Amino acid sequence: MSTAAAAPSFDPCDPVAVAQALIRCPSVTPEDGGALGVLEAALAPLGFVCHRLRFEEEGTAPVDNLYARLGREGPNFCFAGHTDVVPPGELKGWSLDPFAAEIHNGRLYGRGAVDMKGAIAAFVAAAARHVKAGGAPKGSISLLITGDEEGVAINGTRKVLDWMQAKGEKLDACVVGEPTNPKALGDMIKIGRRGSMTAFLTVHGAQGHVAYPHLADNPLPRLARMLAAITAEPLDAGTPHFQPSNLELTTIDVGNPAHNVIPAQGKATLNIRFNDLHTADTLLAWLRERLDRVGGSYELDHFVSGDSFLTPPGPLTELVADAAERVTGRRPEYSTTGGTSDARFIKNFCPVVEFGLVGQTMHKVDEHTALDDLTRLTDIYGEVLRNVFDRLG
Numbered sequence: 001m002s003t004a005a006a007a008p009s010f011d012p013c014d015p016v017a018v019a020q021a022l023i024r025c026p027s028v029t030p031e032d033g034g035a036l037g038v039l040e041a042a043l044a045p046l047g048f049v050c051h052r053l054r055f056e057e058e059g060t061a062p063v064d065n066l067y068a069r070l071g072r073e074g075p076n077f078c079f080a081g082h083t084d085v086v087p088p089g090e091l092k093g094w095s096l097d098p099f100a101a102e103i104h105n106g107r108l109y110g111r112g113a114v115d116m117k118g119a120i121a122a123f124v125a126a127a128a129r130h131v132k133a134g135g136a137p138k139g140s141i142s143l144l145i146t147g148d149e150e151g152v153a154i155n156g157t158r159k160v161l162d163w164m165q166a167k168g169e170k171l172d173a174c175v176v177g178e179p180t181n182p183k184a185l186g187d188m189i190k191i192g193r194r195g196s197m198t199a200f201l202t203v204h205g206a207q208g209h210v211a212y213p214h215l216a217d218n219p220l221p222r223l224a225r226m227l228a229a230i231t232a233e234p235l236d237a238g239t240p241h242f243q244p245s246n247l248e249l250t251t252i253d254v255g256n257p258a259h260n261v262i263p264a265q266g267k268a269t270l271n272i273r274f275n276d277l278h279t280a281d282t283l284l285a286w287l288r289e290r291l292d293r294v295g296g297s298y299e300l301d302h303f304v305s306g307d308s309f310l311t312p313p314g315p316l317t318e319l320v321a322d323a324a325e326r327v328t329g330r331r332p333e334y335s336t337t338g339g340t341s342d343a344r345f346i347k348n349f350c351p352v353v354e355f356g357l358v359g360q361t362m363h364k365v366d367e368h369t370a371l372d373d374l375t376r377l378t379d380i381y382g383e384v385l386r387n388v389f390d391r392l393g
Contacts, residue, residue: 012042012128015378016108016371019121023101023110027083029151030061035083035117039145042124043068046131048143053163055155063148063155067164070131071140075172077388078142079123079381080157080346082149085112086363093365107368115362118369119177119377120145126381138389142171149342153305157342161349171350173316173392175384176343179359180335185373185380186328190354191317192310192336193344194242194273197280197302198250199287201226204297207264216262220254222296223266227252229290235274241310242275242336275336280304306344310336316351319391323383324355327376355380 010017018038027033040050048068056062069076088098088111096102098111108118120143127141144164148156164171181187203223208216227249235245249270256263272283284302291298311317313334325331332355346352357377361367 008038008041008045010042012046013125013132015118015121015125015374016103018042018124019108019113019118019374020101022083022117022121023108023112024099025083026099027085027112027147028087029084030063030148030155032064032083032147036064036066036145036147039066039068039083039120039124039143042128043143046070046128053160055159057154060152060154063146065147065156065160066145067142067160067169068145069140069142069169070127074139074170075389075392076140076142076170077385077392078144078171078174078350079127079177080144080174080342080352081116081120081123081177082146082156082342083112083117083120084147084150085115085117086150089365095366098367103371106371108371108374109366109368111367113361113367113369114179114357114359115367116177116179116356118374119179119356122374122378122381123177125378126385129378129382130385139172141385144174146342153342158345161345165349171346173388174343174346174350174352175320175381176341176346176352176354177356178341178343178354179356179362180354181356181358183358183360184328184330185358185376186324186330186332187358188335189317189320189324189332190336190338190341190343191313191334192241192276193306193308193338193340194245194275194336195278195280195308196305196340197272197274197283198305199270199272199300199302201268201270201291202299203266204299205262205264208262210260210262213262218262219296220263220266222294222298223252223268225294226291226298227268229294230270230287235272236277239275239277241334242308245272245274245278247272274308276308276310279307306340309344309347311347311351311353314351315392317353319384319387320353320355323380323387326383327379
């Protein structure tokens with residue numbers, strides 16, 4: 001635990017300066033690159049009690065995380081996000097150094113500018129301004145920052161939440177700073193996400209010569225019929241807050257280099273993005289029922305990276321939407337589109353929504369955010385802090 005840190009070399013009230021300091025830390029998953037130290041240096045002088053938390057499981061790289069809290073009373077309002085970033089790829093493709101955090105034509109460039117060091121900088125700047133303007137909050141302000149969101153997400157937010165629960169740390173509401181806006185700041189708030197399940201199907205047969213098929217058992221026709229059975233019809237037509245679930249085949253593999261050999265097995269991998277009509281268990285039962293219709297020997301393995309979840313429109317969604325509309329003049333749409341995020345873990349502890357920068361350049365070469373968007377996002381988070389304890393307390 002750290003309760004004090006040297007004064008930062010930047011103004012914590014300035015989101016651009018904080019974002020630049022963070023981007024200059026090459027925190028490609030699972031490396032921290034100094035990013036959490038930047039946050040501690042900004043938050044500790046404001047009175048935040050900072051906990052550096054390192055988690056590790058056998059077979060995985062250790063990951064550093066940060067939980068920082070200002071105040072001890074409830075309600076505890078949390079900003080959550082990740083400082084880890086995806087690799088920049090071929091550097092020659094970038095117009096500017098991805099870790100130099102350069103400003104050009106009113107835009108801040110760098111890996112993580114959008115996803116999501118820019119939003120974390122806005123968290124810090126909004127909290128710093130709030131503290132300096134009015135002192136301690138009526139409740140508590142906290143930040144939950146992981147270095148394991150872009151990777152396997154084993155040693156990050158999920159384990160921080162377990163640690164918090166063991167310590168008696170309670171969250172009452174949370175905003176995750178993922179880049180939710182498709183085209184302009186204020187377009188969209190994510191109030192939930194579809195679940196994601198990946199399944200691995202292996203169909204067994206018996207190898208043999210193609211000229212003597214009666215002495216072999218070709219698994220590929222069965223594999224083809226099985227795949228046809230699970231892709232013939234849509235899973236559903238969607239729900240009021242969710243788009244239809246979709247099942248996508250991602251690979252079919254046989255590994256047979258010989259044209260005159262019947263293979264012993266065939267494999268396929270599929271991913272299902274599912275809405276709140278399904279769970280992983282019901283989807284597995286659905287898959288097995290259709291595979292069993294075809295028959296034969298097969299194995300079906302799977303993993304679930306997250307279940308579907310929804311924060312129904314209510315006090316938290318209205319709080320964030322009102323703040324966004326006040327700053328941008330645009331009322332955000334409530335949506336559950338896209339992939340998944342660490343909100344899938346936080347939803348088990350408190351209501352959670354996602355709102356951040358415009359996501360058009362995330363994970364791309366020349367990732368960047370408009371400085372004006374960074375400033376306005378800070379203003380939106382500031383509006384949230386000014387109202388959260390009255391409206392959710």
